[in-house]
Amino acid sequence: MDILVCVKRVPMVGGRIVLTAGGQDVDTRMSGFTVSPHEECAVEEAVQITERAGGAVTVLTLGPPEAADQLRDMLALGAHRGVLLETDGREWGPVATAAAIAKAVGELGAAAFPLILVGNEAADTGGYQVGIRVAHALGRPCVTGIKRLDVAGDMLRAWREYGGGEEEFEVALPAVVGVKEGINLPRYPSLPGRLRAKRAETAVLKPAWQADGLRKVALRVPAGSAQRARVLGHGTEAVPELMRVLGEIGVLSPAGVAGGDGAMT
Amino acid sequence: MSPTVLCLVELEHGEVAVASQRALAVARSLVEAPSSGGTLAAVVFGASGALADGVAADLTRHGATELCLASAGGLTGYAPAAWARTLEQLAAARTAAAVVAAATDHGSEVLAHLGAMTGLPVAANCVSAAATGHGTWQLVRHRWAGSLLEEAILEAPCALLTVAADASQADAGPADAALGDATAGEAEAGDAVPGEAGALGSTPSGAGPGIDAAPGLPVVAFTPELDAADLRVRATESAGQGGGMSLATARVVIGGGRGVGGPEGFAALEELAGLLGGVVGVSRVVTSQGWRPHRQQVGQTGTKISPDLYLACGISGAIQHLAGCQSAKHIVAVNTDPDAPIMSRAEYAVIGDLNEVIPALVAAIRQAVGRG
Numbered sequence: 001m002d003i004l005v006c007v008k009r010v011p012m013v014g015g016r017i018v019l020t021a022g023g024q025d026v027d028t029r030m031s032g033f034t035v036s037p038h039e040e041c042a043v044e045e046a047v048q049i050t051e052r053a054g055g056a057v058t059v060l061t062l063g064p065p066e067a068a069d070q071l072r073d074m075l076a077l078g079a080h081r082g083v084l085l086e087t088d089g090r091e092w093g094p095v096a097t098a099a100a101i102a103k104a105v106g107e108l109g110a111a112a113f114p115l116i117l118v119g120n121e122a123a124d125t126g127g128y129q130v131g132i133r134v135a136h137a138l139g140r141p142c143v144t145g146i147k148r149l150d151v152a153g154d155m156l157r158a159w160r161e162y163g164g165g166e167e168e169f170e171v172a173l174p175a176v177v178g179v180k181e182g183i184n185l186p187r188y189p190s191l192p193g194r195l196r197a198k199r200a201e202t203a204v205l206k207p208a209w210q211a212d213g214l215r216k217v218a219l220r221v222p223a224g225s226a227q228r229a230r231v232l233g234h235g236t237e238a239v240p241e242l243m244r245v246l247g248e249i250g251v252l253s254p255a256g257v258a259g260g261d262g263a264m265t
Numbered sequence: 266m267s268p269t270v271l272c273l274v275e276l277e278h279g280e281v282a283v284a285s286q287r288a289l290a291v292a293r294s295l296v297e298a299p300s301s302g303g304t305l306a307a308v309v310f311g312a313s314g315a316l317a318d319g320v321a322a323d324l325t326r327h328g329a330t331e332l333c334l335a336s337a338g339g340l341t342g343y344a345p346a347a348w349a350r351t352l353e354q355l356a357a358a359r360t361a362a363a364v365v366a367a368a369t370d371h372g373s374e375v376l377a378h379l380g381a382m383t384g385l386p387v388a389a390n391c392v393s394a395a396a397t398g399h400g401t402w403q404l405v406r407h408r409w410a411g412s413l414l415e416e417a418i419l420e421a422p423c424a425l426l427t428v429a430a431d432a433s434q435a436d437a438g439p440a441d442a443a444l445g446d447a448t449a450g451e452a453e454a455g456d457a458v459p460g461e462a463g464a465l466g467s468t469p470s471g472a473g474p475g476i477d478a479a480p481g482l483p484v485v486a487f488t489p490e491l492d493a494a495d496l497r498v499r500a501t502e503s504a505g506q507g508g509g510m511s512l513a514t515a516r517v518v519i520g521g522g523r524g525v526g527g528p529e530g531f532a533a534l535e536e537l538a539g540l541l542g543g544v545v546g547v548s549r550v551v552t553s554q555g556w557r558p559h560r561q562q563v564g565q566t567g568t569k570i571s572p573d574l575y576l577a578c579g580i581s582g583a584i585q586h587l588a589g590c591q592s593a594k595h596i597v598a599v600n601t602d603p604d605a606p607i608m609s610r611a612e613y614a615v616i617g618d619l620n621e622v623i624p625a626l627v628a629a630i631r632q633a634v635g636r637g
Contacts, residue, residue, distance in 0.1 A: 013584045015606035017412055026413075037549070037566040037585070095386055121373075123565065123585075124409055127389045128368070128427075129377035136381035141346075141497040144377075145370045162370065163277070164511055167343065167500040181566040182552075182559030213386035217416040219408060229598055229608045235617035236625040242597070243629055245613050249595050251517050251541050251574045252630070 001055040001151070003046040004113040006101060006131070007039040007074060009067040010124045023218040026124070035061075035070050037181045038119030040077070044186040045179055046117050047078035049151055056080040058113070060104065062097055064089040068202060075197035076189035082202035083108065093212025094125075098133030100207035107205070110138060113174070114154070120145055120178040128178075135176035143169045144178035267303040268362035268396070270296050271333075271355060273348070273372055274307040274324065281323045284367035284430040291394050291428045292365040293328035295402075306331040306485075308355065310340070310348060321482045332484045337491055343371060343500040349378030351489035361423055362396070368427035376427050385421050390429040402426075410565040410588035431569055431592045512561065517543025518572045518593070520563060521551060522586075524579015524600065524619055528556040533623045534578060540630050546570060548586050564589035578619040582607025599623070 011026045012034045018027040035043075046057040059074040061067045062085035071082035085100050092100075105113065116138075118131035128144070135142035145160035154173045159166045160180070189197075232241040246252050272292040275282045281289070289307065296303035307329035309320075324332055335351045352375065356364055364379060366372030368390045380387035388394075390407035392414070397403050402419040407429045419426075512518065519538040521531055531545060538545050546563040547556070563570050564586045571592035578599045580586060587610055590596065598611035599619045608614055615622055 013409065013412075015581060015583050017409060017584055019413075093386065095380070095384070098381075121389075125389070126407065126410055127377075127387070128373040129380055129387055129389065132374065132377040133381040136378070139494075141494075142378075143498055144345075144374050160370065162500075162502065165502060165504045167502055169498055169500060171498055182562070185553065185555060185559075213419060213421045214388050215418045215420070217418060219413050219415050222411070222414050227609060227612075229611035229614035231603070231614050231616055232597075233615060235615075236621055238615040238617065239622065239625045239629050242613075242615055242622075242626060243633070245597065246541075246574065249574050251543075252633070 001049065001053055001115060002058065002113055003049060003055065003115045003117060004058045004060060004105065004108075005039070005042050005046045005074070005079065005117045006134075007035040007043065007059060007061050007070060007119065008122045008124075009033050009061060009063040009070045010036055010122060017221065019219055019221065023220055024216070025219070033066070033070065035074065036119045036121075036123040038121065038123075038179060040074075040119075040186045041181050041183050042117040042119050042179045043074045043077055043079055044184045045149060046115075047187075048184065049115075049149075051078075053151070058083060058108075060085065060101065062092060062100055062207070063087055071202055072197045072200075073189065075200045076193040077187060078193060080200065082200060084202055084204045086204050086206050087209065090209055091216065092209065093214055094127045094129045094133060095212045096210040098130045098137060099210070101130070101134050102137035103207065104205055105134070105138060108203075111174075115151065115156070115173060116140075116176045118176065118178050120180045131176050131178040138174075138176070140174050140176050141171040142176040142178070143171060146177055146179045147183050149177065149179065149183065268296060269304040269306060269359045271306050271308055271352060271359070271361050271364045272329070273352065273364070273366035273375060274309050274329075275367060275369060275371055276309065276311070276320065279320065281320060281327060282367065282369070284369050284372070284428075286327050287430065288365050288367040288372065288428040289324075289327040289329060291391060291426065292363070295363050295365070295394055295396055295424070296328075296330075304331055304359075305329050306333045306355075306359070308333045308335055308352065308487075310335050310343075310351070321484070325482050329482065332482055333487050334484060335487045335489065337489050339496055340489075340491065342502065344496055345371070345374045345498055346378050347489070347491050347495040347499075348375045349382055350491055350495045351487065352379050353382050354489050355487055356423055363394075363402075363424035363426060365426045365428060368429050373427050376425050380425050383423070383425075385423060385425050386419065387425040387427065388417065388419050389427045391426045392429050394424070394426055396424075409584060411591055412584045412588050431571070512544055512546055512563070512568045512570060515544045515570065516572050517541045517574045518546045518563065518570050518576070518590075519543055520546045520548065520575060520577040520580050520590070521557075521619075522548040522578065522580030523550045525551065525556070526579075526620065530620060531557065533620070533627060537576075537623055537627050537630075540627065540634075541574075543572070543574070546575075546590075548580050549583070562589075577607055577611065578623060580607055581605045582610060 011028045012032045057079040058081045059079040060083040121128040146158045148159040150157045232238045274285045296305045307324045393405045404417045552559045552562045565588035575593035575596045596611040598607045598614045
């Protein structure tokens with residue numbers, strides 16, 4: 001089965017997010033880029049399915065010319081082809097992004113991809129909607145939040161965590177599935193994978209930017225995220241002070257303390 | 266004209282889910298901001314018989330002025346597109362100014378379907394919203410799962426918003442203090458239901474059985490017209506594995522990161538968690554190394570926690586991780602690096618090797634228990 005996976009280039013933020021002057025964007029001068037974690041798992045899932053059942057994995061991204069780097073990263077994980085919907089670097093909203101993806105799928109041959117996988121939500125915008133909008137544009141059913149997937153014939157069963165239990169869905173292909181990290185453990189790119197990625201073909205399409213009805217004014221760092229922890233001490237010498245703090249917080253006398261019965265307070 | 270705002274309300278154990286309470290608070294701010302006398306209709310899916318006595322009172326307390334019970338033949342259980350179709354028809358029938366839902370799996374999914382059906386934008390993970398007139402809204406919403414805030418303008422004939430489930434009050438910012446009085450309610454509404462609100466099947470007294478228990482909250486039934494495509498995706502629920510405490514709801518979480526050093530290093534953290542009646546949570550590094558299963562991962566792409574104590578051991582505090590523990594009441598970090606990013610989120614810190622500090626802490630707790 002041929003599978004399309006949509007990924008998004010996002011800054012690799014690591015430990016601190018620094019904003020550009022004016023607060024319009026995350027400052028990426030000192031950081032690299034990556035794809036959102038859910039999406040890396042989507043690519044791994046697609047590769048595993050094609051390893052079992054045959055077919056090819058196409059990875060698509062909408063982004064600046066540099067987003068070709070992320071396509072190559074995904075090709076190195078085992079995807080076969082790349083499609084870049086090249087932009088001029090402006091931020092695209094979910095409505096326009098989904099429309100561009102659906103249009104591209106139509107041009108690539110909608111029937112070519114019985115299964116389209118997306119990450120459940122992007123790390124930066126967290127919109128939770130591009131996959132669903134693509135599904136509607138293509139007239140397909142869509143399930144999201146998926147942590148377990150079983151594709152057999154032209155049906156798929158999918159599970160997600162819900163309220164301490166699970167929700168199970170069964171839908172007919174063609175379909176769109178939003179997956180979450182945890183569905184698998186993505187492999188590391190192999191050397192042959194990297195070499196193959198260099199040679200793999202990448203198609204480039206240039207969709208036109210559209211306004212989305214939702215406009216960013218500015219970004220800011222939430223108040224209170226620049227406090228300093230009070231140091232209780234160093235090494236094991238800090239344990240008595242740590243005990244005092246845990247007592248203050250009130251966690252030293254739960255039922256969980258074997259035979260404790262509130263003895264700690 | 267007085268606006269009508271619809272708010273999708275999810276129930277949890279027969280009560281209004283906490284995330285939906287936040288959604289109601291933001292929805293209410295949209296009703297009250299431009300003029301008084303607007304309608305805040307709480308939309309609840311499922312049979313009315315399943316509604317606990319306390320729900321109507323609970324809804325009133327959170328600002329709802331109407332309860333809309335949506336049901337249709339074939340619509341039992343969760344069906345995202347069908348729920349969205351229902352909201353679409355309801356919003357059209359009532360000329361709704363906005364449709365709001367909690368940014369839960371269900372709420373986010375349903376509003377995305379609604380956005381796709383109507384072609385309208387959806388502003389996800391809002392912490393506050395204010396109508397500024399002429400189909401324009403001023404929003405503050407999460408980016409990077411709350412590590413950043415975005416001020417945004419939404420222009421749409423009907424505002425579709427999801428409300429961040431873990432939005433803190435301080436995040437609300439200049440646009441509105443919507444969440445500030447989220448829990449302040451009309452006392453008389455709360456008083457209307459005697460006994461324990463939300464106890465399923467509890468004996469109603471005074472005001473009568475079921476949803477009539479809260480006087481003054483009109484109940485409207487709505488039956489959407491659904492087609493086969495709307496019902497293609499339907500959930501079958503199954504219980505969890507049972508047993509074991511949930512990471513999301515644990516009162517104490519002992520976190521382990523790269524500093525734990527390997528899979529065998531978690532024994533001491535498990536022991537400490539057991540002593541404090543808590544569970545172990547881990548960072549993304551730990552799961553991507555395969556040291557621990559993903560269901561123990563705390564973070565943006567793992568589980569979001571809100572314990573009384575989060576003891577973060579050997580965790581540097583990547584943005585991805587902090588997004589999952591920002592709702593913890595108290596964070597204590599144990600780390601060899603006094604400049605690790607976690608230090609800017611933790612309240613207290615022990616500078617040192619967790620593989621020495623944690624066993625010593627376990628011994629101290631055991632000794633204290635023995636003495637007691």
